[in-house]
Amino acid sequence: MDFRRERSAAWPRGAALAIGVAAAVVMLTACSTAVPSGQALQAGRSSGTPASGDAYVPQSGTMIWMLTRAALAQLAADPSAMVQLASAQVYEILQPGQKPLAGFAAATIVTFASASALETAVNDNQIPAGTYGVLYDPEVWDFTPLAEQQDPVQAATQAAAAAHAHGLRLIVTPALNLTTVLAPSSNLPRWQQFLNLNLIGSMAKVADVVELQAQSLERDGATYASFVQAAAQQARAAKPGIGVLAGLSTNPPGAVVDSQQLTTAIQATKSLVDGYWLNIPGQGSRCPTCNPANPDIAIQTLLAVS
Numbered sequence: 001m002d003f004r005r006e007r008s009a010a011w012p013r014g015a016a017l018a019i020g021v022a023a024a025v026v027m028l029t030a031c032s033t034a035v036p037s038g039q040a041l042q043a044g045r046s047s048g049t050p051a052s053g054d055a056y057v058p059q060s061g062t063m064i065w066m067l068t069r070a071a072l073a074q075l076a077a078d079p080s081a082m083v084q085l086a087s088a089q090v091y092e093i094l095q096p097g098q099k100p101l102a103g104f105a106a107a108t109i110v111t112f113a114s115a116s117a118l119e120t121a122v123n124d125n126q127i128p129a130g131t132y133g134v135l136y137d138p139e140v141w142d143f144t145p146l147a148e149q150q151d152p153v154q155a156a157t158q159a160a161a162a163a164h165a166h167g168l169r170l171i172v173t174p175a176l177n178l179t180t181v182l183a184p185s186s187n188l189p190r191w192q193q194f195l196n197l198n199l200i201g202s203m204a205k206v207a208d209v210v211e212l213q214a215q216s217l218e219r220d221g222a223t224y225a226s227f228v229q230a231a232a233q234q235a236r237a238a239k240p241g242i243g244v245l246a247g248l249s250t251n252p253p254g255a256v257v258d259s260q261q262l263t264t265a266i267q268a269t270k271s272l273v274d275g276y277w278l279n280i281p282g283q284g285s286r287c288p289t290c291n292p293a294n295p296d297i298a299i300q301t302l303l304a305v306s
Helices: 015-032 069-076 079-086 115-123 146-150 152-165 176-182 190-196 199-204 221-238 259-269 295-304
Strands: 064-068 089-094 107-112 133-136 169-172 209-212 243-249 275-279
Touching (some): 064 069, 069 295, 115 133, 152 199, 176 190, 176 199, 199 209, 199 221, 209 221, 221 259, 243 259
Parallel strands (some): 064 089, 089 107, 107 133, 133 169, 169 209
């Protein structure tokens, strides 16, 4: 999934107080609903080294929202959004070297588009103490080496070995456009070819969490649900108990989307997945054709599905 450049914005008057209150609610919620150390939703680095076969066990009944630091900062400016996040599990995605958003309790995830870069960072102790896990995001773009695009399963296996050896969980988020390298002659829609390749099932065998990059399908609720259902089944058939998230975007390339489309996608799939990567992309080298960022759509979606 495309990662976005940080952008600064003026915080509305009174937001700091509201955020402090909401953050306190988040921290109290986290304390009162802590899961055992062996379960994958515990924030922070595990006390032991997870075996590659360890299953991901989400906290029962609690929605997971995975957000980039930039997206979390944008949502933090709205007190109503913060109240909704207070009752959820939150994964905060950080670029290497980036610090977590102050005053918010979240499981921190450091992201990489290259398995070799991930392996180097982990082995060289560049991942801060207390980090929950690392994320591997292979796509057909300049940020993922061609060799990894051609064999993303082997690259994910390499990433998993490094992560697990250092007590970190691995989230894998393979893009649908990998099919243009793995099956370039196919005339099928990318999502259908992605399923035919069983790519998510193969990567689930080595991962702790998989994220389905379904956001390009969110304008068509039926297609979105069909893909998410089939891909989630593939992942869980390969590794029962694995965590499964689905992707959403407030402003993907193409026709403008609205919160109703995102809400429809969630309502159709929330029984199939453990949560969502709610992306608020910014225009830049990682998403040059994205529409202008629109955090209001994310806020409206959070309120609608609460």
